[in-house]
Amino acid sequence: xxxxxxxxxxxxxxxxxxxxxxxxxxxxxxxxxxxxxxxxxxxxxxxxxxxxxxxxxxxxxxxxxxxxxxxxxxxxxxxxxxxxxxxxxxxxxxxxxxxxxxxxxxxxxxxxxxxxxxxxxxxxxxxxxxxxxxxxxxxxxxxxxxxxxxxxxxxxxxxxxxxxxxxxxxxxxxxxxxxxxxxxxxxxxxxxxxxxxxxxxxxxxxxxxxxxxxxxxxxxxxxxxxxxxxxxxxxxxxxxxxxxxxxxxxxxxxxxxxxxxxxxxxxxxxxxxxxxxxxxxxxxxxxxxxxxxxxxxxxxxxxxxxxx
Numbered sequence: 001x002x003x004x005x006x007x008x009x010x011x012x013x014x015x016x017x018x019x020x021x022x023x024x025x026x027x028x029x030x031x032x033x034x035x036x037x038x039x040x041x042x043x044x045x046x047x048x049x050x051x052x053x054x055x056x057x058x059x060x061x062x063x064x065x066x067x068x069x070x071x072x073x074x075x076x077x078x079x080x081x082x083x084x085x086x087x088x089x090x091x092x093x094x095x096x097x098x099x100x101x102x103x104x105x106x107x108x109x110x111x112x113x114x115x116x117x118x119x120x121x122x123x124x125x126x127x128x129x130x131x132x133x134x135x136x137x138x139x140x141x142x143x144x145x146x147x148x149x150x151x152x153x154x155x156x157x158x159x160x161x162x163x164x165x166x167x168x169x170x171x172x173x174x175x176x177x178x179x180x181x182x183x184x185x186x187x188x189x190x191x192x193x194x195x196x197x198x199x200x201x202x203x204x205x206x207x208x209x210x211x212x213x214x215x216x217x218x219x220x221x222x223x224x225x226x227x228x229x230x231x232x233x234x235x236x237x238x239x240x241x242x243x244x245x246x247x248x249x250x251x252x253x254x255x256x257x258x259x260x261x262x263x264x265x266x267x268x269x270x271x272x273x274x275x276x277x278x279x280x281x282x283x284x285x286x287x288x289x290x291x292x293x294x295x296x297x298x299x300x301x302x303x304x305x306x307x308x
Contacts, residue, residue, distance in 0.1 A: 005210070005222035005225070007027070007031055007033050007035055007232075008023060008026065009034070009037060009230070010027065010035065010037070011037055012036055012141065012145075013038035013039075017148060017154070018148065020145055021145045021154075022149070024142075024149045025149035028149065028243075028246075029247065032212070032234055032248035033210055033232065033233065033235075033250055034232075035227050035230040035231070035233070036230060036231040036232075036233050037227070040134075040138065041138065043229055045131075048127060049127060049264055050201075050203060050262060053262055054262060055124065056116065056124065059116070059121075063116070063120065064078070065078065067115075067116065069098075069099060070114075074100060074101060074112075074113050074114055075114045076096070076098045077098070079092075079094065079096045079176070080185075082095075082097075083189060084188055084191035084253075085186075085189035085191060088186075090185055093185065093186055093188050094178060094185045094256045095175045095176075095188055096173075096174050096176075097172060097173045098172050100115075100128055100170040100172075101113065101167065101168060101170065102128070102132040132266065135168075135266035136266060138231070142197065143157055144158070150243060168267060169267045169269060170266055173188075174262055175207065175254065175261040175263075176260055177259055177260045178256040178257060185256055186254065186256055187253075187254035187256040187257075188254035189253055190211065190253045191252070192236070192250065192252070193237065193249065194238065194269070195236035195237065196236050196238050196239045196268040196269070197234065197235060197236050197239055198265055198268070199232075199265055199268075200233075200263055200264075200265035201264050202226060202232065204226045204228070205259050205261040207255045207256075208223070208224040208232070208252065209222060209252060209254070209255065210224060210251070210252045211251045211253075212248075224252075234249075234250060235248055
C-alpha cells in the first residue's frame with residue numbers, strides 16, 4: 001500500500017540559519033527525509049553528471065565487470081548482485097551501481113578507486129571528481145546546520161575534528177525497466193542507509209518510497225514525489241546513533257517499474273572520528289532517550305543493525 005507524501009522543503013540559501021536549522025530538526029525527527037533546494041549546484045552540471053552516469057551503464061557488460069567492486073566497497077555491482085533486505089526469499093535487487101570516493105585520505109580498509117579507462121569514457125573521471133567535491137561541499141554545509149538543529153554550535157562537528165578527512169561515496173545507480181519475469185523483484189529492497197546522511201538526485205522517474213513506521217503491520221509505504229532541481233536528503237544510521245535516536249534513519253525502497261530509472265548521490269559515510277557517541281545535549285522540548293553505548297565505525301565492532 002502506498003500513500004501520498006509531502007516532505008519538508010529546506011532552502012539551503014536562506015539567510016536565516018536558525019530558522020533553517022529548526023526546519024531541518026523537525027524534518028529529521030518527523031520523517032528522516034526532506035528536499036534540499038537552492039543548494040548551489042548548477043542544474044546544467046547535475047544534468048552532465050547524469051549524462052556521464054548513463055554513459056557508464058551503457059558500456060558493454062565485460063567492460064563494467066573490469067571494475068567489479070572489491071572488499072573496499074569501491075567499484076561496480078552488476079544487476080541482481082545485491083539484496084538490501086535480507087529477509088526476502090527472492091534474491092537480487094533489480095539495479096546495478098558503481099561506488100567511487102575521491103577522498104584524499106586513505107584508511108587501511110579503503111583502497112584506491114577503480115576508474116574506467118580515459119579512452120573509453122573521456123572526461124568521465126574529471127566530471128565525477130568535480131561532482132564529488134560539489135556534493136560534499138553541500139553535505140558539509142548541511143552537517144553544520146544539523147549541529148544547529150541539535151542545539152549545538154554550528155561549528156560543533158568541525159571543532160571536534162569530525163569535518164576533517166571526511167569520507168564519502170558517490171553512488172551511481174541504474175534501474176533497468178522490468179520484464180515480466182522480474183515483476184516480483186524490487187529495484188532496491190527495504191533498507192536504511194549506513195552513514196551520516198545521503199544526498200540523492202533522481203531523474204524524475206517515480207519509484208522511491210519511504211516507510212516511517214517499520215514496526216507497523218501492514219507497513220505503510222509512501223511515494224516520494226520528484227521535485228525538479230532538489231536534492232533528496234535522508235538521515236543515515238550513524239547520524240541516528242550520534243543523536244541518540246532523536247533523528248530518524250528511515251527505511252526506504254525503490255520499486256521496479258517498466259520505465260528505466262537513474263539516480264546519483266553522495267553517501268556521507270563518516271566524519272573523521274572513528275568512534276560514534278551520542279550527543280548529550282538534546283534540544284529543548286525533546287525528551288532525551290537513554291544514552292547508547294559507544295560503538296566503532298569499524299566493521300567488526302558495529303552492531304548488525306548499523307551495517308546495512
